Amino acid sequence: MTLRWRIVALVAAATCAAAAAVGVLVHHASRDRELSQARDGARTTLDRAAVIYARTGAVQGSGAVLDAPGLPGDLRRLVEKGHQGTEFTTGPGGPAMWAARPADDQVLSVRLDMSTAMRDIGALDTNIILAGLMTTAVVLPLGVLTAERMSRRLRLAAATARRIAAGDLDARISPATRPHDEIAEISGAVDSMAAALQERLLDEQRFTADVAHELRTPLMGLVTAAELLPPGEAAGYVRDRVRVLSTLVEELLEISRLDAGAEEADLSPCPLGPVLEEAIAGTGLSARLRTGAAEDTGRQDGEDAWQQGCEGTGQQDVTDGPKVWTDPRRLTRIVANLVVNAHRHGREPVEVTVAADGRTVTVRDHGTGFPDDLLEKGPQRFRTGVRERGRGHGLGLTIAAGQAQVIGATLEFGNAPDGGAVATLRLPEQPEPPDSGPIHG
Secondary structure, three states: OOHHHHHHHHHHHHHHHHHHHHHHHHHHHHHHHHHHHHHHHHHHHHHHHHHHHHHHOOOOOOOOEEOOOOOOHHHHHHHHOOOOEEEEEEEOOEEEEEEEEEEOOEEEEEEEEOHHHHHHHHHHHHHHHHHHHHHHHHHHHHHHHHHHHHHHHHHHHHHHHHHHHOOOOOOOOOOOOOOOOHHHHHHHHHHHHHHHHHHHHHHHHHHHHHHHHHHHHHHHHHHHHHHOOOOOHHHHHHHHHHHHHHHHHHHHHHHHHHHHOOOOOOOEEEEHHHHHHHHHHHHOOOOEEEEOOOEEOOOOOOOOHHHHHOOOOOOOOOOOOOEEEEOHHHHHHHHHHHHHHHHHHOOOOOEEEEOOOOOEEEEEOOOOOOOHHHHHHOOOOOOOOOHHHOOOOOOHHHHHHHHHHHOOOEEEEEEOOOOOEEEEEEOOOOOOOOOOOOOOO
């Protein structure tokens, strides 16, 4: 049950309980008053009849009766002991108030009919019930409106928090300032938290970008100096480390541009097969490319086919394989990073497969699969997951996910049932060309 309906149920229960409590109190108060008045009236009549009986020896016209046949047994026994008393009964003759006292060897009693009084009390109970129902009918819609308003504000706060958790740090609730409003306080706290997170993240991004830019200039000098070293094992090791460091700096710069939103895709229809071949060839690693029905092409080397297939390059169109609406340079980067990650952290064979729809590309290895943390939270920079998947900076998948977002594609990570990591890239559909309308000469 949602909070809204809980509040509505609570309001309805509280209203009904209040109406029932008031009804019971009013019922008992009215009944007690009627009985008290009837008891006093019966006693007054009985005392007057006793005086008349003592003077005349008769009770005619006094309202009392000697040895009345309907006298309650308890009251009769009380009188026989020499006492006087009253008793309320609801026998066959209807509700009545009895009063009795000794009169020589007889019982002098008075009976007051209370049918009218009890009917009045019954009518009062009915009116109380109707009033309670009317009160509930008036209060309940107000409770529903209030609960709906509170629920809507809480849902807005929750939705904004989820947007912030998903990466939209510009999301804000912007609540109206209301004194002594707990929901407004919660909303303001969420906005403050988002602003603080955004500022810290921007500081981190600026720091990463500044460090990468500052490292770039001395790194270029280091690359040049490494090339001047005389041939040898030590020189080869230095060149390899310098190359790794240069790649890391370039990846940091690329991530900084992605974080800043400075990357823009140059989308055009391009044949998918040549682009994938180019991506695989650029890695210098082996991967089996399967298209359509997944028959192995056996291609291990790439060619500059994607440039020939893209519109506006002036090259001859390559029509083999499906065309996709994408940025070929960025698509090459994504697939290359996935292939490199599969080789670095998984095991061969590595397979690149194009689904039958012509827009879905999967890259699979046969290693231990992606760690649970990556499947749950996505790729994170400077984190590679479990030890079994090797070491690295954790930037390749982060860049691939960022570039996929730039070209409007979705990149999902999973594990195959029979083992191995599977990265699935779904490219966007090609938009319909605009209708230019009739051409007038």
